[in-house]
Amino acid sequence: MPSKYKLSVNNSIHFILDEIELKHLDAVRDGKTKFHVLKENQPFQVEIITTNFLAKTYTIKVNNNTYEVAISNDLDQLISSLGIERGKTKVVNAIKAPMPGLILEVSVSVGQTVKENEPLLILEAMKMENSFLSPRDGIIKSIAVEKGNAVEKGQLLIEFE
Incomplete structure (x- = not known):
């Protein structure tokens, strides 16, 4: 069974992609942080503005519109469903x-x-x-x-x- 990734865009739009869909993504790197993406024959200019690898959050620009994107894999979703938050620390009293x-x-x-x-x-x-x-x-x-x-x-x- 292919891994699934849950994407959250601006905390308002949520969708799920699997590995098969990602393999068919038509994206060409156009620099260190820039990509040219074709989706349903529509061209998109994509640039990664900021990244937080620990939180798995990214700020991206798509055709000059900026979006905040959070990505979670199967393990992240399981951990979250158990009520455990990654990166949270115990408060020292x-x-x-x-x-x-x-x-x-x-x-x-x-x-x-x-x-x-x-x-x-x-x-x-x-x-x-x-x-x-x-x-x-x-x-x-x-x-x-x-x-x-x-x-x-x-x-x-x-x-x-």
């Missing part, structure tokens, strides 16, 4: 000490809004300073340590709302 050490600096306070990659604190462990950056945008809910505290591995350091 707490920072815990990865090793025993000494808190050298706490750069944030409770209630403070932080941006992703903003410094939170510095932990000294094995004579090395380890900077902890915020894993996400958020608000600091609680800080369980102070400058000068010794901490154990797995101990809660900072919690997000």
Whole structure:
């Protein structure tokens, strides 16, 4: 059974192509990102503007009209039907000490809004300073340590709302 591909154009037009239909596509490359396509004896000039290979999304221009196209194969469709989204990550709500050490600096306070990659604190462990950056945008809910505290591995350091 040939693989099927679900295409979504501008999140409004959806259709399915299989491998057999793709093999019969009359397309000729006309540069690195440009193609000349014949469909039912109609010529189309197609250009790929942007690509996101991980999300399988593309911005294409067809005869000077721009479209957003998402492509999913059989596996992508199965994963989606199971309620699993590719590329989604778990939201981090707490920072815990990865090793025993000494808190050298706490750069944030409770209630403070932080941006992703903003410094939170510095932990000294094995004579090395380890900077902890915020894993996400958020608000600091609680800080369980102070400058000068010794901490154990797995101990809660900072919690997000």
